[in-house]
Amino acid sequence: MRSFQVTLSYDGTAYAGWQIQANARTLQAEVERALAAITRQRIRVVASGRTDAGVHALGQVISFVCETRLSAAVLGRALQAHLPPDIRVCESHAAAPGFHAIRDAVAKRYRYVLQDGPQRDVFSRSYAWQVPYRLEVRLMREAAGPLIGRHDFASFQASGSPRASSVRTIRELVLERRPGLHADAIVLEVEADGFLYHMVRNLVGSLVEVGCAKRPPGWLAEVLAARDRRKAGVTAPPQGLYLLRVRYPAGVRVPCASPT
Numbered sequence: 183m184r185s186f187q188v189t190l191s192y193d194g195t196a197y198a199g200w201q202i203q204a205n206a207r208t209l210q211a212e213v214e215r216a217l218a219a220i221t222r223q224r225i226r227v228v229a230s231g232r233t234d235a236g237v238h239a240l241g242q243v244i245s246f247v248c249e250t251r252l253s254a255a256v257l258g259r260a261l262q263a264h265l266p267p268d269i270r271v272c273e274s275h276a277a278a279p280g281f282h283a284i285r286d287a288v289a290k291r292y293r294y295v296l297q298d299g300p301q302r303d304v305f306s307r308s309y310a311w312q313v314p315y316r317l318e319v320r321l322m323r324e325a326a327g328p329l330i331g332r333h334d335f336a337s338f339q340a341s342g343s344p345r346a347s348s349v350r351t352i353r354e355l356v357l358e359r360r361p362g363l364h365a366d367a368i369v370l371e372v373e374a375d376g377f378l379y380h381m382v383r384n385l386v387g388s389l390v391e392v393g394c395a396k397r398p399p400g401w402l403a404e405v406l407a408a409r410d411r412r413k414a415g416v417t418a419p420p421q422g423l424y425l426l427r428v429r430y431p432a433g434v435r436v437p438c439a440s441p442t
Contacts, residue, residue, distance in 0.1 A: 183247045186254060187277035190242045193268040195308045199235045216264035221248050230283040230428040236420035241427035245283040289429040291373040292382045295422045303365040310367060311422040317393030319368055323357045325392040325399040330355050336409040340380035351375045380417055388415035
């Protein structure tokens with residue numbers, strides 16, 4: 183048996199998320215179906231993150247083992263040929279025996295895209311949270327400052343996926359307004375050693391309350407200290423969220439689509 187590591191990008195709009203579900207179209211099912219068609223084997227793939235319905239990825243990493251004489255490059259091209267056009271194989275290569283896309287990850291980076299203001303861009307409705315009022319980025323950036331570092335993020339964890347610990351380390355958080363093809367966007371990028379269920383979307387929902395002046399910038403630090411999900415803001419919708427890239431120990435190559 184040989185180990186493989188494949189990096190995917192995908193538009194999650196048409197899917198009920200990554201993980202296989204009964205009576206629903208999922209990304210994992212599409213990938214496993216394609217691999218079965220190529221290898222004539224039933225192969226179970228492991229993804230670095232189980233993205234929810236409507237969530238996208240530029241650098242989702244998957245790992246799997248199979249018996250094949252195909253090179254990693256040829257296997258990657260064959261996989262692309264069997265996948266639908268909204269899933270792209272960025273690169274495929276042989277992995278060290280035992281490589282595991284989840285357990286071996288040391289950090290993940292997510293992007294969340296917001297479009298604010300009364301004029302909504304029809305072309306971006308599946309790729310950004312369209313907030314119908316103007317947001318103040320300066321206040322949002324000030325509120326986000328206390329989140330950087332190692333903290334208990336229980337206030338931003340949704341129920342339904344309990345973890346042994348809700349302590350995580352946010353290594354970088356960038357929040358800025360960027361020009362776009364059809365409309366300007368507010369882009370948040372956050373990198374951490376791990377994320378809780380809906381953690382990024384709950385952080386964004388809380389930051390939006392600050393950006394529209396419903397809450398002062400200092401409120402977010404109070405929410406963090408409370409360790410109570412009821413104290414935080416709403417959960418931002420899924421379509422603005424992108425898994426940007428996953429980091430692994432030095433020597434593990436992980437390409438991704440250009441994060442423009």
